[in-house]
Amino acid sequence: MITVTNLRKTYRQGERTVTALDDVTLSVPKGSIHGIVGHSGAGKSTLVRCLTLLDRPTSGSVVIDGRELTSVKDSEVRTARRRIGMVFQHANLMDSRTAAQNVAHPLELVKTPKAEIGRKVAELLSLVGLTEFADAYPSQLSGGQKQRVGIARALASDPDVLLCDEPTSALDPATTEDILTLIRKLTQTLDLTVLVITHEMHVVKRICDSVSLLERGRIIEHGALRDIVGDRAGSLGRSLMPLPSSTADATLPELELLLVGETASAPILSELTRRFDANVNVIAGTVETLGGSRFGRLRVEVDSARPLGEITAYLEGAGVHVEVAA
Amino acid sequence: MNLLDNLFQNPGITEALPEEFLATLQMVGISGFFTLLIGLPLGIFLHTSSPGGLRAMPVTNRIVSDVVVNITRSIPFAILMVSLIPLARFLTGSSIGPVAASVSLSIGAIPFFARLVETSLRDVSSGKIDAALVMGSTRLQVITKVMIAEALPSLIAAFTTTLVTLVGYSAMAGIIGGGGLGRLAYNYGLQRFDTAVMVVIIVIIVAIVQIIQLIGDRLAQRVDHRTAATAGARQSRSDRRQAMANNVVGV
Numbered sequence: 001m002i003t004v005t006n007l008r009k010t011y012r013q014g015e016r017t018v019t020a021l022d023d024v025t026l027s028v029p030k031g032s033i034h035g036i037v038g039h040s041g042a043g044k045s046t047l048v049r050c051l052t053l054l055d056r057p058t059s060g061s062v063v064i065d066g067r068e069l070t071s072v073k074d075s076e077v078r079t080a081r082r083r084i085g086m087v088f089q090h091a092n093l094m095d096s097r098t099a100a101q102n103v104a105h106p107l108e109l110v111k112t113p114k115a116e117i118g119r120k121v122a123e124l125l126s127l128v129g130l131t132e133f134a135d136a137y138p139s140q141l142s143g144g145q146k147q148r149v150g151i152a153r154a155l156a157s158d159p160d161v162l163l164c165d166e167p168t169s170a171l172d173p174a175t176t177e178d179i180l181t182l183i184r185k186l187t188q189t190l191d192l193t194v195l196v197i198t199h200e201m202h203v204v205k206r207i208c209d210s211v212s213l214l215e216r217g218r219i220i221e222h223g224a225l226r227d228i229v230g231d232r233a234g235s236l237g238r239s240l241m242p243l244p245s246s247t248a249d250a251t252l253p254e255l256e257l258l259l260v261g262e263t264a265s266a267p268i269l270s271e272l273t274r275r276f277d278a279n280v281n282v283i284a285g286t287v288e289t290l291g292g293s294r295f296g297r298l299r300v301e302v303d304s305a306r307p308l309g310e311i312t313a314y315l316e317g318a319g320v321h322v323e324v325a326a
Numbered sequence: 327m328n329l330l331d332n333l334f335q336n337p338g339i340t341e342a343l344p345e346e347f348l349a350t351l352q353m354v355g356i357s358g359f360f361t362l363l364i365g366l367p368l369g370i371f372l373h374t375s376s377p378g379g380l381r382a383m384p385v386t387n388r389i390v391s392d393v394v395v396n397i398t399r400s401i402p403f404a405i406l407m408v409s410l411i412p413l414a415r416f417l418t419g420s421s422i423g424p425v426a427a428s429v430s431l432s433i434g435a436i437p438f439f440a441r442l443v444e445t446s447l448r449d450v451s452s453g454k455i456d457a458a459l460v461m462g463s464t465r466l467q468v469i470t471k472v473m474i475a476e477a478l479p480s481l482i483a484a485f486t487t488t489l490v491t492l493v494g495y496s497a498m499a500g501i502i503g504g505g506g507l508g509r510l511a512y513n514y515g516l517q518r519f520d521t522a523v524m525v526v527i528i529v530i531i532v533a534i535v536q537i538i539q540l541i542g543d544r545l546a547q548r549v550d551h552r553t554a555a556t557a558g559a560r561q562s563r564s565d566r567r568q569a570m571a572n573n574v575v576g577v
Binding site: 052054078079081082084086088090092093094095096097105106108109110137138139153156157 | 453454457458463464476
């Protein structure tokens, strides 16, 4: 469980004061994965640096499993940090160490006995599927393998929280899929609380239970994945499940439909055709299962003698979010 | 043949050379040792105390970097050497001989090596430092386990360069009383027009430099795992050694 309350971070930049994080509040339950999305410059990196105490927040608090992190004394920062495992975009492994030695690094820092280190490292490497690469140097590993070593290293100090900063942004699609599957698996088996910082929407769709949108240092949308995608007012839902591009003909009225849960499985369009004696033509559409629910976003042309208002009223009544496209 | 006979009868070579050769090794050895002992921590300090460094101390950094290091480095070595004679006498009890010369050699080489160390450490990516900090390293652990470990190939190269420079400086130190091959070359070659001795000395100095460079390069390569090529080279070499060992057992 990680709770961030009213986190603020301001920097002095010459005369001006820059607010990098403005009143950020979020909470991630144990065993779940929370995504933080935002454009570059939105404050994602600052948030990471505040959570790992590489930067001290100006005000606000970070609590991990009931223990306050932000108020610890400088001398206790190191112990506090060991409760957080961090996965970096570029893995940041030591080139002078083999995979096994990299994983052993956090254990060496607290003078773990050699036998214990050996046992733990073997266990972690097998957990990320790299047992046979224990003696390989990072330069001999692929990007995905390096990231696996990075994940094993992050888990070496038995942290409660795994913080992933753009974990797949430097990887190809197939490797991205592998790493995301691994993170999901580890979250369940080790009962971790995971925070994934990313600019890639498919990462959020693939593994996150909940998501926050960070913009100019503020969280402007947040919620469970299914609520966010089903929220027609927010922009995050549309970014998570955008309509494929289409060319509009504009001779007929166009509607944009958002179908959530049950309605996404119901035969709404055939029903519409029957009731209103209408020809319905799908121009663009996407149907996906996210966070255990089905979602559909459709753009349709409707050709009917009956007024459009009656049609939209019927659809809204059936639980479909309707927007008349301009 | 005649030339060789002449060389072996030349007292400059048979009597003075071995002694001066050892004096040169002594100067390079002693000053190399102290340069490493003082220059490495100084270089680490220059890097970690710089603005945005592991332990930023902007004012102290400015003083050490601009005043101490830069001023020492801008004084020509010949002048530095002469001006440090009193200090050498104070520290070693003598103003001549290889041990006394090592004082000025060390003081000349320490800031040079410290700058090279600073540059090497700067090349260790900040991401690795962050990773080490987040896993709970102390500053000292970051320095020893990350900075020095990751920069080791380039630190070895820097020390090799420093040793080669010290060989050159030691020849200069010889002329003002340090002894060594530099003085021999000066006395025989320049003042007695004994070209043969001079050529022999030059060959020996070139050989010393080549050997230092060769050993330095080998060591640097050995600890370098930064690219697949070098990491792999090491492995294939040990594979080959293993294969040879197996053969021997087989025979």
